[in-house]
Amino acid sequence: MELVKAGSGDFDTIKARPIMRIKDLTIGIHESKQVYTAVDRISMDICAGEIVGVVGESGCGKTVTNLALMGLLPKVLFVQGGSAEFECEDGHHIDLVKISGKERREINGNEISMIYQEPLTSLDPLMKIGRQVGEAVKIHNSGLSDEEVHDRVVKELGEVGLPDPHGMLEMYPHQLSGGMRQRVMIAMATVCRPRLMIADEPTTALDVTVQAQVLKLLKHINQKYGMTIVLISHDLSVISQICDRVVVMYAGRIAEAAPTQVIMTAPAHEYTKGLINSLPSMERKGSDLPCIPGHVPSTEEKREPCPFAPRCALADDICRQQEPPRRMIGEGHVVYCHFVK
Numbered sequence: 001m002e003l004v005k006a007g008s009g010d011f012d013t014i015k016a017r018p019i020m021r022i023k024d025l026t027i028g029i030h031e032s033k034q035v036y037t038a039v040d041r042i043s044m045d046i047c048a049g050e051i052v053g054v055v056g057e058s059g060c061g062k063t064v065t066n067l068a069l070m071g072l073l074p075k076v077l078f079v080q081g082g083s084a085e086f087e088c089e090d091g092h093h094i095d096l097v098k099i100s101g102k103e104r105r106e107i108n109g110n111e112i113s114m115i116y117q118e119p120l121t122s123l124d125p126l127m128k129i130g131r132q133v134g135e136a137v138k139i140h141n142s143g144l145s146d147e148e149v150h151d152r153v154v155k156e157l158g159e160v161g162l163p164d165p166h167g168m169l170e171m172y173p174h175q176l177s178g179g180m181r182q183r184v185m186i187a188m189a190t191v192c193r194p195r196l197m198i199a200d201e202p203t204t205a206l207d208v209t210v211q212a213q214v215l216k217l218l219k220h221i222n223q224k225y226g227m228t229i230v231l232i233s234h235d236l237s238v239i240s241q242i243c244d245r246v247v248v249m250y251a252g253r254i255a256e257a258a259p260t261q262v263i264m265t266a267p268a269h270e271y272t273k274g275l276i277n278s279l280p281s282m283e284r285k286g287s288d289l290p291c292i293p294g295h296v297p298s299t300e301e302k303r304e305p306c307p308f309a310p311r312c313a314l315a316d317d318i319c320r321q322q323e324p325p326r327r328m329i330g331e332g333h334v335v336y337c338h339f340v341k
């Protein structure tokens with residue numbers, strides 16, 4: 001991997017070249033003639049070939065951030081500010097939150113793809129698997145013959161570990177297990193070999209055994225094709241299994257970002273510590289799991305300058321008066337907290 005200084009994102013360090021640089025991205029919500037903030041000035045770099053985990057409780061803004069990158073925000077949400085510069089395969093740069101519809105059609109599926117949070121609702125229940133994956137191929141490869149599309153689909157279904165790929169072509173989504181449906185989704189997202197794949201809670205609805213298989217498949221795709229992956233999950237134990245680095249989001253902001261090993265062994269932000277503390281472990285078998293008191297504020301609720309202050313044991317007047325500064329406390333380790341030096 002090429003080593004260059006990566007710049008001003010949240011993984012500011014000597015590392016691989018960034019293929020996406022999100023800078024001060026802010027997403028607003030129009031509701032009852034008011035504008036609320038769902039995502040508030042987040043910045044991060046995503047580097048070529050890495051798997052980056054995005055973690056945080058429900059409502060922290062993980063999904064809307066990534067929908068904004070795909071140009072798929074629901075109508076009430078809109079990009080209020082910031083940029084998301086993406087380096088295309090041919091080396092030219094585009095701002096994903098400002099591109100035209102035409103550019104978007106060329107990018108989505110081909111350069112960037114997304115696996116959505118709910119696989120059942122993302123697959124067409126009335127369309128056979130072969131046709132659904134075939135459509136994903138045809139959109140970006142209009143010159144391929146039907147036979148070539150067919151061969152590519154069969155190969156891809158085999159690649160993602162589905163048994164009997166030929167038989168699979170004739171199946172409908174309801175005939176498949178949850179794990180198989182997720183593999184079909186992964187096949188659709190990877191068949192055009194995008195540079196970046198965003199996987200939004202790809203394992204949440206699956207039991208732990210199938211979850212482990214799907215994570216293994218994502219790691220395999222990352223290594224085989226050098227595909228960069230953003231893995232979104234509310235579960236740090238999922239993220240820690242395959243991610244190189246982790247971004248912790250809280251209430252539409254970044255709280256902390258660091259290499260996975262650092263996050264898991266030396267977290268600095270009280271929110272990250274709370275998330276790790278609430279993970280089940282064998283040592284604590286039989287005792288109650290600690291949880292973080294309080295809740296993520298809804299977008300309508302008033303937020304303190306440090307949005308975690310109401311739930312934080314360390315919180316002081318300064319957290320309610322001033323935004324926490326961005327502090328770089330180790331290689332690639334960024335924390336937003338007044339008390340971390």
Ligand SMILES: Nc1ncnc2c1ncn2[C@@H]1O[C@H](COP(=O)(O)OP(=O)(O)OP(=O)(O)O)[C@@H](O)[C@H]1O
Nearest residue numbers: 029038057058059060061062063064074076234299
């Ligand atoms: N369609 C919508 N209309 C209004 N508000 C929305 C909409 N979608 C998301 N939001 C709000 O934006 C904020 C961020 O939501 P988002 O779905 O990104 O959270 P998340 O971190 O992905 O949570 P989860 O873990 O539940 O998927 C939340 O406060 C949510 O209520």
Ligand SMILES: [Mg+2]
Nearest residue numbers: 062063064117
């Ligand atoms: Mg979500």
